[in-house]
Amino acid sequence: MNRSTSLRVRLPVFVLVLEVVIIALYAAFVTYDDNANAKFQTNETNPMENSVYRDYPYFADVQVMIFIGFGCLLAFFRFYGFSGMVFNFLTATFSIQWAIVIQGFFQFNYGGKIHLGVINLLYAEFACAVVTYLFWSRAWEDESRSAPGHGFAGDPYLFCDRVGWVTFVLYRPSLNKGHAKEITSYSSDILSVMGTLFLWVFWPSFNSALTIKGDDQHRAILHTFIGLSSSTITAFALSAVFNKRGKLTMADVQNVTLAGGVTVGASVDMMISPVAAYALGVMGCTACFFGYKYLTPFMAQHLRIQDQCGIHNLHGLTGLISSIAGICAIILATEETYGPSMYQIFSHRAPPEGDPKLLELQKLIPGLKPGLGRTGQEQALYQVAAIFSTIAAASVGGLLTGFVMKLSFMASPSDEDCFDDELFFDMPDDFNSVEFKMPMKHEDKEQMSSENTKV
Template sequence: MAPQYAPSLRSRLAPLLLILQTEFIIILLIIVHLLDLMTQGFCCLPEFQDVNVMMILGFGFLCTFPVRYGFSGSGFNLLVAIIATQWALILNGIDSWYNTKIIRIDLKSIVKAELCAVSALISIGSVLGKTNPVQLTLIALLEVTGFALNEWLLQTLLKVQPPNSIMLLHVFGALFGLMLTWILYRDGSKQGFEKEKFDKKSGLFSMLGAVFLWMFWPSFNSVLVGDDQTRLEAVCTTYLSLAVSAVTAAALAVLSSPRGKFNPIQMQSCIFAGGAAVGVSVSVVQQPWEAMALGFTAAILSTLGYRYLKTHLLIAFECHDTCSVLSTHGLPGLLGWLAQLVLQIKYCDDHTVAVRFAVYHICTLFITVSLSLSMGIITAFLLKWTFWRPQQNKKCFDDQAFWEFPNLVVRK
């Protein structure tokens, strides 16, 4: 019997990427001005490097746990990251272009664009192994557009500060991804895909990605906050929250395992739950015990969500969340939002101001959730079009569907 190959993407992927990159170059040629970076010094360079490591190595290696999807997990992550960052640079500069007809780029604007791109990296984790590069490119463009729109609405209508609006990327990305995996559900997901498994080697690379994320998460949370003192406080609170969440996740992983052993995929998904939670509330978390309590609670939510919620979503709602982004980013992000509400009210002496802030804060979440769900649904229905040539179920989680391996070529 002749081997079954995945459909070729030559007529879809190559034109799409070349057209996009040409358009980006033309836009940057016409309306972008590069600021004199020497006037900034190198104050943003360490944070820029840290965020780059998180995006490329952290999320890239994290997606390599399927035993036959290592090349695609890391390679497609890089593709989505750089496309989403370039598009976010343009979208974030629209306000400046409207006033001055010029978009100005510096290290800080690039870092901000990378943070917007992270929301897309979170979402593609929910459909990891079940989408092709054309679909992932469209996800990157549409999600960054939705996230930039959400950021603009929050800052324009509710006067939310940029760090607070951008750090809702965990909630936005998780819910966007949840809509994708719900609408793009594939028959056979409940029985499990043949190649959706991990071995010792792929699990090691994936754990390496989790370690990179854990190490550089303090820079990720502090890169956009105010002065140096506030930035140092954010680094300290993030580290404490990460430390507690890692220890708590390890304990709960053993307790929830039938054999009393660590599950590497569960561990890598839960050890940085505290970082996601404190990132959303970093502007109000001031005391060490607050950060540690937040990390403790986030790890509990993330671990229980991975162990029970992921299976429940698959069986009851037909949502096959490959990387469990809802438990890894969504639930900790919602916890961080709640912590910010509680702590802000705690520090407020005027009851009237506290009530107003509560209403304002609830509206912030309502806009973010509504826009992420609606954009996720629109994107998913667009991706269902067979024009994008999705792979068959038997080619899901398989590098051979997209990568050329000379030693595996069928010789006639």
């Protein structure tokens, strides 16, 4: 037992500090959103029009994805099921708490107070997908109002690539040959597929949670479903065709099937047409599959990046495809396709204050705010800039996070203890007998098997 992995002092101290800080910040700065404040309810207020009814269903679905979907999916290692599921639970809870304050400071801050509603929780959940996200938060602030999808669905995926940079710093040469415990079991694989299914089922809610309400959200749901569907059957086909014996590989079923949900991200609420969503699903899945097959081993050997969960493939590569698709969709957007609501979806393309066209449009869309009068090409250039700044922020943030995680006071396990629940949990008695079954010699199995079939 490596003393340095004990959570006895570090975890409680960390939690205590966090709780004191959060209580202080909450007490000083956090109040209710107007929709959650009894004081602002009058006889004009229709309770059923409270924002909670627009936001909570999507919040609940994303909760299922983060806590149950990812929890199960990450429990795919045979001896690392507790850790995968439980540390996902802990990390998600931590980062949502933190994100509420940071996000609140940047986005829901007026009159010197952070205003808390279910919408903040929803934003915090998106932030939760990336553990620290200060840089992103700022980049997001500037651009989020200018392009749909962007900042909501496309970029988080691309930003997830920062986790790849974390793995760069955490590189362990000895793990490169593979680790004896880096294996799955029959039941852990099934649990992991359940996680995939939860993610698959609720991904449309994730991609559409922060779009404009109405037809935009409707399209986001359609595109995500179509992209996931085409991605799924492509993943099965690729899995079979690149397997020597024509069998399916569970890792493909668990991960590559989901790629389509990412690729449609950046253009999810635009008028890209159903066939484009279908094609994006196929492309994203293909890129993700070959990423797993060739890029992950290449990076592990030559670029010292160990990426057990395939973040680069599921989020990096597909996020890039998604962003390029988003740029194309922005360039191709015309008033002919979108009608006047184009200036609502791409708010920076709306005519500026004083432009007579603005008044004309405001007759058609009463709440339309003046924009910057950008053309489609200009808007696309800003989008390109946003992609590069996201990649840069992800890299810097990822490297920093990696170095922090390498600091000696973090409970970092020795190489041989990696992928082992025993390091962090009191284990039930049968854990050792489960372990026992693993390294059975092949001849023994054959013999047993032949003996058994005689019975």
